Amino acid sequence: MSTTQVPATTTKAPKKAATHVDPNPAKAGWFTKVFLVVVCALWMIPIVGAFITSFRPESDANSTGWWRVFTNPNLTLGNYRSAWVDGNMGTSFFNSIAITVPAVFIPILIASFAAYAFTFMDFPGRDVLFLTIVGLLVIPNYVAFGPVLNLYRDLGIGGTIPAVWLAHIGFGMSLAIYILRNYMATLPKTVIESAKIDGASHFQTFFRLILPMSVPALAAFAIFQFLWVWNDLFVALVFVGPGDNAPVTVGVQNLVSQQGGNWNYLMAGSFISLVVPVAIFLGLQRFFVRGMTAGAVKG
Amino acid sequence: MLLKLLSALMYVGIGVASAIAVYWILNKIAELLPGKVEERIKPFLYILPAYLAIAVYLLYPTLVTIFRSFQHQQGATWENVGLQNYSDLLATSAFRSAMFNTLLWLIIVPACTVALGLAVATLADRLSARSENLAKSVIFLPMAVSLVGAGKVWNFVYAYVPTQAGTKSDQIGILNGIKTGLGGEPTAWLNVSTLHLNSLLLMVILLWSQVGFSMVLLSAAVKGVPADTLEAARIDGANERQIFGRVIVPQIRGTMITVFVTVLITVMKIFDVVYVTTGGQFNTNIVGNYFFSTLYKSNDYGKAYAIVVMTIIAIIPVMIFQVRHFRAEEANA
Numbered sequence: 001m002s003t004t005q006v007p008a009t010t011t012k013a014p015k016k017a018a019t020h021v022d023p024n025p026a027k028a029g030w031f032t033k034v035f036l037v038v039v040c041a042l043w044m045i046p047i048v049g050a051f052i053t054s055f056r057p058e059s060d061a062n063s064t065g066w067w068r069v070f071t072n073p074n075l076t077l078g079n080y081r082s083a084w085v086d087g088n089m090g091t092s093f094f095n096s097i098a099i100t101v102p103a104v105f106i107p108i109l110i111a112s113f114a115a116y117a118f119t120f121m122d123f124p125g126r127d128v129l130f131l132t133i134v135g136l137l138v139i140p141n142y143v144a145f146g147p148v149l150n151l152y153r154d155l156g157i158g159g160t161i162p163a164v165w166l167a168h169i170g171f172g173m174s175l176a177i178y179i180l181r182n183y184m185a186t187l188p189k190t191v192i193e194s195a196k197i198d199g200a201s202h203f204q205t206f207f208r209l210i211l212p213m214s215v216p217a218l219a220a221f222a223i224f225q226f227l228w229v230w231n232d233l234f235v236a237l238v239f240v241g242p243g244d245n246a247p248v249t250v251g252v253q254n255l256v257s258q259q260g261g262n263w264n265y266l267m268a269g270s271f272i273s274l275v276v277p278v279a280i281f282l283g284l285q286r287f288f289v290r291g292m293t294a295g296a297v298k299g
Numbered sequence: 300m301l302l303k304l305l306s307a308l309m310y311v312g313i314g315v316a317s318a319i320a321v322y323w324i325l326n327k328i329a330e331l332l333p334g335k336v337e338e339r340i341k342p343f344l345y346i347l348p349a350y351l352a353i354a355v356y357l358l359y360p361t362l363v364t365i366f367r368s369f370q371h372q373q374g375a376t377w378e379n380v381g382l383q384n385y386s387d388l389l390a391t392s393a394f395r396s397a398m399f400n401t402l403l404w405l406i407i408v409p410a411c412t413v414a415l416g417l418a419v420a421t422l423a424d425r426l427s428a429r430s431e432n433l434a435k436s437v438i439f440l441p442m443a444v445s446l447v448g449a450g451k452v453w454n455f456v457y458a459y460v461p462t463q464a465g466t467k468s469d470q471i472g473i474l475n476g477i478k479t480g481l482g483g484e485p486t487a488w489l490n491v492s493t494l495h496l497n498s499l500l501l502m503v504i505l506l507w508s509q510v511g512f513s514m515v516l517l518s519a520a521v522k523g524v525p526a527d528t529l530e531a532a533r534i535d536g537a538n539e540r541q542i543f544g545r546v547i548v549p550q551i552r553g554t555m556i557t558v559f560v561t562v563l564i565t566v567m568k569i570f571d572v573v574y575v576t577t578g579g580q581f582n583t584n585i586v587g588n589y590f591f592s593t594l595y596k597s598n599d600y601g602k603a604y605a606i607v608v609m610t611i612i613a614i615i616p617v618m619i620f621q622v623r624h625f626r627a628e629e630a631n632a
Contacts, residue, residue, distance in 0.1 A: 028425040036422055039415075040437045043507065047440075049473055050452040064469045065476045098307035106314040107352070113322060114349035123342040129350075134625050136357055138618045140568045142590060143607050144360035146367075146600050151355075161303065162310065170356025173349055202341060203326045231445030233571045234587075238595060249447045253575055263455055263471065270451045274444050281443035285436070289515055 054079055054267035061264035079268035083255065087265060089272045091244065092251030096230055096276075098161050099247050103168035103229045104222050110169075111176030111221075112214065116206050118177070119184040120192055130181065133174045141171040145238045152239065163239045164247075168229045176221050183217030184210065219287045223280065230277050248273035321348060361611070368604035377601075384605035394606075397584040400498055404569065404585060408502050408509070409562040413555055415506065416513025420521050421543060423514075435518065439511035446508060450575035453504045459487040492582040501583060504572050509565065513558045520554035521547060553628065560621060567614060586610060 052066045055075040060068075069075075084090040117123070118130050148167060152158040187210070195205045211218075233249040240246055242254050255269040281288060325344040329337045368384055370377040388394045419438055423431045441449060458472030462485060470476045475485040489497045524547055532546045548555075570587030577583045579592070586606060594603035 028422070032422045032425055036419065036426070036434050039419060040434055043437050043441065045473065046452045046456045046507070047444075050455055053455065062471065065471050065473065067473070067476065068469075094303050098303040101307045102310045102314060105311050106318065109315055109318045109322075110348045110352065114346040117342040117345035121342040121345070123339070126342070129346065131622055131625075133353070135618050135622055136353065138564050138614055138621055139357055139361065140607070140610055140614065141357075142568070142570075142587070143364050143611065144356050146594055146603055146607075147360035147363040148356065161307075165310075167356060170352045173352045174357070177349060201326075201330075202345075203322075227443060231447070233445065233447045233574070234591070237591075249445055252447055252451060263458070266451060267455065270448045274448045277443045277445070278440070281440070285439075289519075 050267045050270060053263055054271050056264055058262060058264050061267075062262060079264045080272065083265050083269040083272060087251070087255050087269055088246075089248065089251050089255070089269050092246050092248045093272060095161065095245055095251075096247040096249075096273075099164045099168070099236070100226060100229045102162075103165035103172070104225045106165075107169045107172050107176050107225070108218055108222065111173060111180055112211060112218070113206065114177045115180035115184050116202075116210055118181045119187075120189075120205075120210070121202070130177075133177050136174045137178060142234065144170070145235075149238060159240055159243070159245060161240070161245050164236055164245075165229070167235055167239055168225075168232070171235070172225050172228065176225070179221045179224075180214060180217050183214055187213055216287070216290065219284075220290055223284055223288050226280065227277050318348065364604045364607050367601060368608045369601075371601045372599075380601070384601045385609070388602055388605055388609075393584065394589055396582060397579070397586050397589040400495070400582070400584060401567070401569075401586045403495060403498060404502060404505075404566050405563060407499070408505055408566050409559050411502075411506055412509045412513045412562045413517075413559050415510045416558065417517050417555070419510065419514045420518035421547070424518065424521055435511075435514065438514055441508045442511045444508065446505075446571035447575050449504050449508050450572055453500075453507070454489075454576055457488040457500060459485055461485075461487075489577050489583070490581045495582075497577065497581055498583050501572055501576055504576070505566070505569065509562055513562065516554055516558050517551065520551035524550050556624065560617060560624070564614065564617060567610065567617075 049066045052069050053061050055077070056066065056069065057074060057076050057078070060072075060074055064072075084093075118126060144167070149158065152163050157163045191209060191213075192205060195209055200208070230247075231249065232247075233253070236247050236250050237253075240250065242250055246254065252266075252269050252273045255266050322345075325347070326341075329341045329344055332340065367377065369379060369381060371380045371384065419434070423434045426434065444452070455471075456473055457475075458470075459475055460470050460472075470479050470485050472488075474488060479485055488500055491497055528546055528550070529542060532542050537545070568587055569585060570591060573579055573583055573585050573588045574591065579585070579588045586609075590603055590606045590610075593599050593606060
């Protein structure tokens with residue numbers, strides 16, 4: 001290992017000099033740099049302003065601009081406490097976890113089986129059935145809101161936490177199958193064939209070979225489904241609404257009506273709602289990017 | 300709270316265990332059948348549970364929606380009203396302006412997302428690896444933020460403090476902070492519907508959240524352009540602009556289309572951004588939000604279903620395009 005690392009660090013410079021007439025023909029000029037700095041600043045300022053405001057005392061936050069904090073630093077953690085306790089963001093936070101965990105893990109197995117069948121088994125109508133799934137990716141999930149709401153009412157599970165994650169399982173299924181089948185199609189067919197020759201059944205091949213080999217795709221789907229479910233407002237609003245079972249997205253929306261225009265609470269509440277997805281995103285960015293370039297995009 | 304977490308974990312345990320049990324039983328049943336039948340029936344057993352979920356949450360609702368969109372609910376009974384839901388909606392000026400606003404979103408947002416994402420992807424490619432990663436992370440980060448969170452954060456950017464006569468109160472939103480700092484009067488930005496300014500400001504929020512996605516996909520595509528095609532163009536004396544327009548863009552067209560279509564579909568279904576900012580007031584309403592208030596606030600299911608059917612009709616061409624695009628990419632792979 002150590003012998004390969006030494007040349008790897010030094011190959012870059014001589015290679016460039018050898019192949020190019022100009023060492024870096026597309027080097028960043030001043031326009032490029034200014035453009036990118038401006039765009040990055042525009043992208044960060046809203047978040048920075050909100051973040052600073054979430055630590056400012058009520059009287060400061062609602063009477064002066066957040067940029068005054070640099071000349072008049074006066075910060076507190078009180079907003080987070082108020083939002084967590086009085087604003088019920090604490091309850092919402094746990095509701096979000098209770099909704100998201102089943103909605104992420106349960107569909108993985110179901111979708112994997114289907115993706116396995118679509119990739120490694122031959123059966124009449126396979127392509128039609130799969131293309132139906134690709135097509136369904138773009139059907140808006142709000143087609144289901146009215147009918148499923150009525151169905152839930154008849155079953156008596158409206159407003160409960162399972163009502164939401166069951167819905168997310170249904171809505172996420174076609175995307176899950178799509179991602180997993182695309183990934184499984186890249187696995188070497190010879191491995192499956194030799195397993196067959198060795199007498200392994202489809203069931204064994206699936207659990208012992210395909211599922212472990214598909215971990216990157218499973219991770220990519222899990223991250224996507226997590227962000228989608230955690231950040232969802234529409235489904236939660238329709239199937240749970242405000243109240244004891246509301247997740248963070250509905251909770252933040254409710255902070256407005258409860259606390260009036262108190263920006264300090266509202267921004268603290270918003271940050272409570274986005275700390276988990278942002279942390280997961282920063283930690284697992286590589287999987288996220290890989291999943292996206294593999295076509296893992298929810299319509 | 301702890302109880303809720305425990306029940307969530309319990310649901311996961313039960314859910315996964317029962318799913319495995321179902322597959323095991325299905326598998327056993329299949330194995331009892333004679334060999335040939337077994338091989339034939341097994342694939343269908345494997346896809347059955349997934350299709351069941353899709354059937355309950357997509358296929359069945361789609362059929363109900365289409366059927367009921369021609370009906371009106373009277374208490375517990377439904378009566379056929381033909382196309383009346385549709386004609387009523389199209390005759391409502393509030394719905395027509397929601398449709399017009401959605402159309403504006405569809406024209407502006409996908410194109411701007413692709414353009415800005417491509418600009419950042421190509422320009423950041425010229426920076427050193429470290430600055431490139433930093434710039435891309437900054438642009439990418441909002442993707443992790445919910446549109447509710449994004450709406451709140453941008454509401455604060457656009458915040459407006461009314462000035463009382465004579466006194467000059469401090470503005471707390473940065474946009475008005477800059478404007479008053481330059482000597483102007485503060486504006487209630489989201490109330491200004493002249494030239495759809497407020498709608499445009501709301502589109503900025505979606506742009507803020509989506510450009511990262513477009514940039515990542517396009518950046519991967521730009522880096523995938525073979526270096527010898529670029530060098531050949533350089534040797535032939537092409538300048539950087541020509542290389543971009545005639546060498547890079549044609550080679551990443553497929554990705555640009557994918558990004559465009561994906562954002563287009565996102566915009567067709569957009570709801571959160573408007574719901575959490577203006578709530579559709581001040582002539583910023585869009586179809587998604589109109590649907591929500593018809594369904595949830597006025598409980599007019601027939602009309603709500605009619606809105607969904609119209610949306611599906613608008614999406615069908617995109618869907619056909621998507622399937623064709625998928626097949627073409629499959630054929631190339």
